[in-house]
Amino acid sequence: MTALKNDRFLRALLRQPVDVTPVWMMRQAGRYLPEYRATRARAGSFMDLCKNPELACEVTLQPLDRFPLDAAILFSDILTIPDAMGLGLYFSEGEGPRFERPVRDKAAIDALGVPDPEQDLGYVMDAVRTIRRELQGRVPLIGFSGSPWTLATYMVEGGTTKTFARAKGMMFDRPELMHALLGKLAEAVTGYLNAQVAAGAQALMIFDTWGGTLTPHDYREFSLAYMQRIVAGLTRSAQGRQVPVILFTKGGGQWLELMADTGCDALGLDWTLEIGDARRRVGDRVALQGNLDPCTLYASPEAIRRSVARILASYGDGSGHVFNLGHGIHPEIPPEHAAAMIEAVHELSPPYHVE
């Protein structure tokens, strides 16, 4: 493989010295970019785009051609694993992801198989290989998965939910069933992420989108425990380099210490806590990724720059910070506003990296 030309993202995740604070954006390949919308229109459905390695590669690289980002992230969906388990993923207009066959009882959970990544999710591995080839070492490629709890909520509910009625109902009433489901998912996610590393992913991120809807007690038992199991089973180096692992629980700001104890390398932060406070809490155990309120990008470039400056100052001197939004970029954001954020990070951060 080609040598990596810009490794500051990987170095920051491992708290090694860098020249400037690296930056990327969750959902950086997405609807706010006209070139993405054009490819998406050509592809057919959203899943057609995910399942076409050439087109997935194309949209993965689009934001890198436009902005000086320090990392690429595989374009895919968090629900590829349940789809490969046979639940029949589809997207209905305005309702988000849906499953044809939700998983609601013991028989359905017992019937679930753990997918073979190369066989059942080969399109993802092909996309990783294609992207790595096309990246030509410009920046590292991040692989990812949803967390077991997050995947389980969609699988039990049959789609998105505001109330988590069925998923939490199962968790409270039949915890042994929920644990059986989460155990299978942890095994599936571990294999899936390791296959992404084998295919060329250089860092990994676990998106626990719905862990923050749990009580602290239930978070530890039904989400964190399974992420910890995954972290323990991951391939942590490839091609002579460490493969850093980032955990991100949206709404998990109160549980950073617990998350840092899983053995991951970095924590993703949403915007509801000061990154400087987060740094004091986790000490030198993990790097931190975040944490600009994604709504800041609705504002003017001047306001964006002020907010970037505040976060850089809050984190303070030294490495261990990857700049990002606290959640995915919203579809209506003008691309110039994303550019203003990225430029501000690169321009304003060098003073924090003077030896």
Added chain:
Amino acid sequence: MTALKNDRFLRALLRQPVDVTPVWMMRQAGRYLPEYRATRARAGSFMDLCKNPELACEVTLQPLDRFPLDAAILFSDILTIPDAMGLGLYFSEGEGPRFERPVRDKAAIDALGVPDPEQDLGYVMDAVRTIRRELQGRVPLIGFSGSPWTLATYMVEGGTTKTFARAKGMMFDRPELMHALLGKLAEAVTGYLNAQVAAGAQALMIFDTWGGTLTPHDYREFSLAYMQRIVAGLTRSAQGRQVPVILFTKGGGQWLELMADTGCDALGLDWTLEIGDARRRVGDRVALQGNLDPCTLYASPEAIRRSVARILASYGDGSGHVFNLGHGIHPEIPPEHAAAMIEAVHELSPPYHVE
């Protein structure tokens, strides 16, 4: 007025000794009750129900006739103030509250008047008086308002929002405009809550539903500061009794210390933190209200009882705890499950109140 027969809710909010932990539920008068749905169908629209003091009283009392609750809460909407300011509140099926005339520029904010509670919101004050009369001292009546920030988000967006694009856009780009709007709202909310006390409300609660969507920096400046201003301006006693004030920022678990410093009497907690940890953090400055995950009520009465027991044990010995859900009860909950929660609180809490 009739003497209060059950004052354990007021006593717990002031951290005075009680025999059992008092309990009520946010949105206890609501769609999960068939009798509510019947009255609602008779009333016409949701706002017709809010604006009819006799029917608002009827639905306020319905949960008390069914369950041994320790408090009543005025049936009303958080958006009555913007409606009285002339924004034209209406509810569209499936889309929640909407305003005919959103507030998006300086001219619109300058044009806003501060409503006179008895003149412009007389239907609310009439409802408070009617409920107090009909309650006959069974339990105390809670008055309430939305927080300035929460009201402002609806007023600027023109309805509910997932992204807060316009409200946060104004906050970041034109903070002076947002402050002008929040200042008027703080004045309006103060007058509105004081009028509720004059009409008979015996405790007050401020619902900061959307404060938790802010960064800590913006929360202090755009939400907390205005709640603090309101708390400082409230009538804190009536008819020879203290009128306790409860602040509730959903998603505000990271900011409890700041909230306790406002001078309020109690904090509402959502379910994302252990109530025992919250108690250690705020010490004896405030009482705590909460914090069962509302989804627990989807589960069986046995599972509900276990979760109630865990929260009571987490809070521990002594007064200062009002049991509640961490958010409003969901519309699909079977009323028997709410009954199981209330019964469990009353049955399991006396050992924590032995001298």
